[in-house]
Amino acid sequence: MDDNICLMCSFGGSxxxxxxxxxTSFVDVQRFVLAKWRSLRLGRFDLFYSLFGHxxxxxxxxxxxxxxxxxxxxxGILQFDIEVVNNCDMDLDNHCMENSRSLVGQEFxxxxxxxxxxxCFHKEKTLLSASWVNLxxxxxxxxxxxxxxxxxxxxxxxxxxxxxYDYVRNEPGRVTAECKMKERRGCMWQVHxxxxxxxxxxxxxxxxxxxxxxxxxxxxKHKRMGSNIVSSEFVEVLRGKxxxxxxxxxxxxxxxxxxxxxxxxxxxxxxxxxxxxxGDNSESFEQLRWFIEEATRTNPGSIFVLDxxxxxxxFKRFFASFSACINGFxxxxxxxxxxxxxxxxRYKGQLLAATAKDGxxxxxxxAFAVVDSESKExxxxxxxxxxxxxxxxxxxxxxxDRNNGLKSAxxxxxxxxYHAYCLHHLKINLRxxxxxxxxxxxxxVFLFRECAYAPTEYKFQxxxxxxxxxxxxxxxxxxxxxPFQCWSNVYFEG
Numbered sequence: 100m101d102d103n104i105c106l107m108c109s110f111g112g113s114x115x116x117x118x119x120x121x122x123t124s125f126v127d128v129q130r131f132v133l134a135k136w137r138s139l140r141l142g143r144f145d146l147f148y149s150l151f152g153h154x155x156x157x158x159x160x161x162x163x164x165x166x167x168x169x170x171x172x173x174x175g176i177l178q179f180d181i182e183v184v185n186n187c188d189m190d191l192d193n194h195c196m197e198n199s200r201s202l203v204g205q206e207f208x209x210x211x212x213x214x215x216x217x218x219c220f221h222k223e224k225t226l227l228s229a230s231w232v233n234l235x236x237x238x239x240x241x242x243x244x245x246x247x248x249x250x251x252x253x254x255x256x257x258x259x260x261x262x263x264y265d266y267v268r269n270e271p272g273r274v275t276a277e278c279k280m281k282e283r284r285g286c287m288w289q290v291h292x293x294x295x296x297x298x299x300x301x302x303x304x305x306x307x308x309x310x311x312x313x314x315x316x317x318x319x320k321h322k323r324m325g326s327n328i329v330s331s332e333f334v335e336v337l338r339g340k341x342x343x344x345x346x347x348x349x350x351x352x353x354x355x356x357x358x359x360x361x362x363x364x365x366x367x368x369x370x371x372x373x374x375x376x377x378g379d380n381s382e383s384f385e386q387l388r389w390f391i392e393e394a395t396r397t398n399p400g401s402i403f404v405l406d407x408x409x410x411x412x413x414f415k416r417f418f419a420s421f422s423a424c425i426n427g428f429x430x431x432x433x434x435x436x437x438x439x440x441x442x443x444x445r446y447k448g449q450l451l452a453a454t455a456k457d458g459x460x461x462x463x464x465x466a467f468a469v470v471d472s473e474s475k476e477x478x479x480x481x482x483x484x485x486x487x488x489x490x491x492x493x494x495x496x497x498x499x500d501r502n503n504g505l506k507s508a509x510x511x512x513x514x515x516x517y518h519a520y521c522l523h524h525l526k527i528n529l530r531x532x533x534x535x536x537x538x539x540x541x542x543x544v545f546l547f548r549e550c551a552y553a554p555t556e557y558k559f560q561x562x563x564x565x566x567x568x569x570x571x572x573x574x575x576x577x578x579x580x581x582p583f584q585c586w587s588n589v590y591f592e593g
Contacts, residue, residue: 104118104119104168104171104176104177104178104179105117105118105119105177105178105179106118106119106128106178106179106181107178107179107180107181108128108131108132108135108181108183109180109181109182109183110132110135110136110139110144110182110183110185111136115131115135115309116309116311117131117311118284118285118286118311118312119168120284123164124161124164125158125159125160125161125163125164128146128158128164128181129141129146131310132144132146132183134260134261134310134317136183139183139185143185143186144183144184144185144186145157145183145184145186146158146159146181146182146183146184147181147182147184148167148179148180148181148182149180149182150167150170150179158181167179226355226356226357227332227355227356228255228258228259228356228357228358229259231255231256231258231259232256232259232260234252234253234255234256234259235252235253235256235290235303235306235308236308237303237306238303238304238305238306239302239303240302240303241300241301241302242292242300242301242302243300244301245294245299245300245301246271246272246274246294246301248301249274249292249301250274251327251328251331253274253276253290254323254325254327254328255328257321257323258317258321258323258324258328258358259317260310260317261317261318261321262278262279262280262288262310262312263278263279263321263322263323264276264277264278264279264288265277265279265281271294272293272294273291273292273293273294274291274292274293274301275289275290275291275292276289276290276291277289277290278310278312280312281312283312284311284312285311285312286310286311286312287307287309287311288307288308288309288310288311288312289305289306289307290303290305290306290307290308291303291304291305291306292304319353319357319358319359320358320359321358324358324359324360324364325360325364325368326364326365326366326367326368326370326371327368327371328360328368329348329352329360329364329365329367329368329369329371329372330368330369330371330372330375332352332356333348333351333368333369333372334372334375334376336348336351337369337372337373337376338376341373342443343369345362345365345366345369346362348365348368348369349362349365352365380444380445380446381446384414384446387405387414387417388405391403391405394419394421398421398422398423399422400422400425400426401419401420401421401422401425402418402419402420402425402466402484402487402488403417403418403419403420404417404418404419404484405417406418406480415471416468416469416470416471416477416480417468417469418466418467418468418480418481418484419466419467419468420465420466420467420484420485420488424463424464424465424466425465425488427457427463428455428463428465428488428489430458431455431456431457431458431463432455432456433493433494433495433496434455434456434495434496434497434498435453435454435455435465435489435495435496435497435498436453436454436455436497436498436499436521437451437452437453437454437497437498437499437505437509438451438452438499438500439451439452439473439502439505440452442469448469448470448471448472449469449470449471449472449473449477450467450468450469451467451468451469451470451473451477451478451481452464452466452467452468453465453466453467453485465485465488465489466484466485466488468480468481468484473502473504473505474504475503475504475507475508476504477504478502478504478505478507478508478509479507479508479511479512481508482508482509482512482513483512485512486512486513494515494516494517495513495516495517496516496517496518496519496593497509497513497516497517497518497519498518498519498520498521499518499519499520499521500520500521500524501520501521501524501525501580501581501585506518517591517592517593518585518593519585519586519591519593520581520585520586522548522551522586525547525551525581525586526544526547526548528577529543529544529547529574529577530543530544532573532576532577533570533573533574533577534573542569543566543569543570543574546562546565546566546569546570547566547574549562549565549566550562550563550566550587551586551587551588552588553587553588553589554588554589555589556589556590559583559587559588559589559590
């Protein structure tokens with residue numbers, strides 16, 4: 100067989116050239132046709148060629164293709180005209196089934212093909228990546244964000260079209276890329292772009308946008324599907340949903356884009372998107388001084404405290420309470436919920452917060468602090484600054500999860516304040532402390548709740564007796580660390 104035999108594939112008034120070699124198969128021809136005319140579907144078109152007066156010689160499998168090449172080699176034919184006939188107007192129930200059988204069991208060089216389209220003609224879903232096909236389209240096309248935008252567009256374009264490329268030149272001022280199949284199959288696809296110094300934009304100067312390698316077929320997996328694509332596509336999603344998980348992003352990519360991507364690339368892409376939205380974590384610590392100056396200027400009356408390690412001059416802890424929150428708390432109940440939670444950034448740490456309730460039973464943030472841990476020292480530092488915010492005119496009722504460091508610090512800074520334990524946390528602690536079947540744990544939690552909400556002392560003692568009788572030593576040990584005045588409706592003075 101001559102290596103220079105070309106197939107002139109024609110459909111709908113247009114013709115595309117496919118170069119063949121010794122390794123070209125019937126599947127390669129079909130993939131080439133599908134890539135060139137995206138309106139076609141597998142199993143819904145037939146291939147014919149003409150020879151010696153016969154105008155409808157059908158190509159259905161590798162054997163037909165080899166016979167055509169054999170005749171071409173014998174008679175010196177270097178070009179065959181292939182007619183692509185769309186058979187969607189025919190009776191497809193049986194016709195497409197027969198035309199698709201030759202594909203069953205054949206390998207597509209690791210690429211995935213959905214044969215379901217050959218049998219079930221459902222309305223096709225439009226994927227969000229469909230517009231990527233227009234990212235690289237003509238000479239003179241402008242990329243205002245320069246080389247970064249051009250590289251990103253080229254990456255997405257190759258994923259959607261279904262080919263890979265190599266950089267011949269990849270510089271800040273000019274980029275040249277060519278099809279990865281150039282050496283193997285002689286594909287001449289190439290794009291060259293360079294920066295216009297007058298405006299800093301990137302322009303496509305040369306573009307050969309025709310693939311003759313038969314490799315242009317979109318698949319669910321692609322080497323160019325990396326973290327940069329995840330970052331660019333999900334940066335706005337992350338703005339509205341900052342705690343979105345990599346698993347959720349990976350699932351959305353499969354559902355909305357029809358693309359598979361590794362977990363590591365998704366994780367890295369989310370981190371890049373967070374950095375572009377909120378800045379680098381290390382830089383944000385360095386900007387705290389600037390933030391305090393600007394917040395104090397624009398929010399007079401606010402209280403900000405930045406504590407820095409004297410030896411290393413590194414960040415230690417930060418307290419903040421805005422003037423609007425300070426003034427608003429004067430009209431809220433004298434009750435504060437205090438708690439700490441983990442920070443999930445690169446540098447970890449803890450977020451301490453004091454939150455009130457407004458007149459609509461909504462949460463009213465009063466103050467917060469960033470520290471390294473929920474230690475006694477950090478809680479005492481937090482409460483000292485909080486005392487500057489709330490003053491000592493009103494007697495405050497604090498509600499907490501009875502953290503040891505918190506309890507000790509609160510009693511020293513606010514000696515006259517009431518301190519109640521959060522019932523939700525107590526029920527979880529009780530469930531974790533008692534041993535037994537789930538039904539037994541549920542019973543203990545129910546009786547404990549009955550004690551907490553008992554309206555009279557007599558009713559409280561009655562429910563407490565039931566709780567101790569059924570729970571015995573386990574419940575009694577738990578209650579030793581929970582004074583009645585901190586959690587029961589009857590004994591709590593606040």
